[in-house]
Amino acid sequence: MSEKLLNWDEILIGGAIKDPGNSKSYETGSWRVERPVWNPESCIQCMFCWVYCPDSSILVDENGKMAGIDYDHCKGCGICVEQCPTKPKSLAMLLEAEAKGKSEEEIRKEAFSK
């Protein structure tokens, strides 16, 4: 973020924010220690993960179907994995360190092999 931040006498009073939804520009994904990994093959599209996600980080496609994780904002709390009802689970946590430098397929393999 290289945009110039406003001075104290340029801001709206009381910390009010006029552009709705601007929290999207604040990326919280770097807070994550572990990431949820999604397995679309066993997913039954119940949308429990979407309902429970406290950070609106479950991506939904134009048909209203679960389409993956928004890693720019997901903080890695693991609630989606906790709530996933399929057996075996269609979401699994993996340490960020273990996901580093790997392809999507390798990451999925790593996450669901445990």
Add this chain to the structure above:
Amino acid sequence: MGKKVALTGNEAAAHAIRQINPDVVAAFPITPSTPIPQGVAQFIADGQMDTEFVTVESEHSAMSACVGASAAGGRVMTATSANGYALMWEILYIASGTRLPIVMAVAARALSAPLNIHGDHSDIMGGRDTGWIQLIAENSQETYDNLIQAVKIAENKKVMTPALGAFDGFNISHAIEIWEMEDDAKVKEFVGEYEPLYPLLKTDEPITHGAWAPPNWYFENRMNQLEGLLNAKDVVADVGKEFGKAFGREYGLYEAYKMDDAEFTIVAAGSVCGTTKDVVDKLRENGVKAGLLKIRLFRPFPYKELADVLSGTKAIAVLDRVSPAGAQGGPLFTEIRSALYDVNNRPPVINYTYGLGGRDTQPVHINSVYDTLKKIVDTGRVEKQFDCLNLRGTWG
């Protein structure tokens, strides 16, 4: 025309709220301010006002409901005392930090422990740095007048900061005095319609209140907030003049009582000022140049203006109705003493704690303060910088 009435300080506050007729009052009962929300509830039940009264389960919730209602865009008022005020603590900061011009009546009272329900300034002095404008009344008339003015001060677009109008618990809240109640229509006209800056309910202009500010935003917000609070000083003076034009009782930032040539000066706030004025009058009859500087606006503290008034006097005693709690003196003392630091030939300043937990302060005690000031001027020596009035046993 207004009419003379004989009512308590709490009734004065309740009638002010009735005439202001805010959109919302959210309050929880606590002695000695209970008759205020009780009175408001009665006025609503009797159809004399159409305020939405929100009954809550604590003062924390009362102030939280006030914050919500004010952010929504309503004119909002409440009342409390002592431990109730203390329970509001974190939300007091949220109200001021969110720049919500809530107006609160505080019947000032001692804080526990030991349990005590009587008057002193422990509550409002403890909350002096919560970012609220603080006006302190001497009597019922000022209690009524201050609350009406507080609405206009708080809602001023340059200020947009919550304000409290304090008055002494029991000494004023439960004492019946004769005071002048103005016409409903004239009060309504004086306070005018409230136009909120960023109301949540204006859905075609969406706004977020209460978002978090990370380290790269918080500091700027706090200084922006401070500017609003400091702006209140000039607005208090303007509204005080305007009030004088409308109702014949003009107010300034302070009241200088017989200060023009005063040599021995007491600085105080609240109901003790009435007693002190009587003593000043008697001393003046005997040729003693006594004076009183009564604090009306405590936050923001008008230190330059007060130092100007005090710079000509020979010795000063500051009366604090709260324990210094480990500071060099009470909060009023440390503020006054600091304000005088930049004055040439600054006079000696001593401090008294008085009236804690409703302890009586009588003319004889105020007289002893002037005697001490006279002794300081005569001998050029301050023997005790801090002392207590009407305490059993010798302090220090």
